[in-house]
Amino acid sequence: MKLQVALDVPTLADALELARKVADHVDILELGTPLIKAEGMSAIGAIKAAHPDKLVFADLKTADAGELEADLAFAAGADLVTVMGTADDDTISGAVEAGKNAGMRVVADMITVVDGRVERIKEVSALGVDFVEIHAGLDEQARPDYTIDALLADGREAGVPFSIAGGVSVDTVASVEEAGAEVAVVGGSIYNADDPGAAAKAIRDAMGQGAAASTGSA
Incomplete structure (x- = not known):
């Protein structure tokens, strides 16, 4: 499983500083949607230039013009882009086509999809996305009854490649x-930490412990 950090910070300078602190411990650097809106597509290239050995994830959350927006992000240096799982199927297919043409990857973001999520995950996977991000947004996470368990259960049930955010x-x-995710996406646990590098390392070190524990108890 790969570890992805969400650079959910307001400026490119902040993103570059955070990326510098955590890069040794993560596989994927994600430019959050607000960062791309504030700084533009050039921010993607700046992160890629600073960390050419890392995968750069442009969280566009595209809802229309899928091929066009994905093309722009790939041209700027992105290795992966997101398209909304709630978008029209043609929008998703357009982004997938751009990914094929560029030799890059497209992820369907399932944020805001709760009812019928497993069915929609299967539908967008069939459209050709590389994997599906089962995603609870910040507002959903702020609810007092929120847990990650529903995301994990839907990933197991869907039976397609997925990430968890x-x-x-x-x-x-x-x-x-343990649920079988290809990517674990971490945001606030890293960027809100007093020492983001140490927080990223701790999460990296915790990966595999569940599998190890299961093996040891067998």
Whole structure:
């Protein structure tokens, strides 16, 4: 499983500083949607230039013109882009086509999809996305009854390649890995930490512990 950090910070300078602190411990650097809106597509190239050995994820959350927006992000240096799982099927297919042409990857973001999520995950996967991000947004996570368990259950049930975003931390990352996720996406647990590098390392170190524990108890 790969570890992805969401650079959910307001400026490119902040993103570059955060990326510098955590890069040794993560596989994927994600430019959050607000960052791309504030700084433009050039921010993608700046992160890629600073960390050419890392995968750069442009969280566009595209809802229309899928091929065009994906083309722009790939041209700027992105290795992966998101298209909304709620978007029209043609929008998703357009982004997938751009990914094929560029030799890059497209992810369907399932944020805001709760009812019928497993069915929609299967539908968008059939459209050709590389994997599906089962995602609870910040507002959903702020609800007092929120847990990551529903995301993990839907990933197991869907039976397609998926990532998990929403409440991934040092305490939950082993469960994400056990559920079969290809990528664990971590945001606030890293960028809100007093020492983001140490927080990223702790999460990296916790990966595989669930599997190891299961093996040891067998």
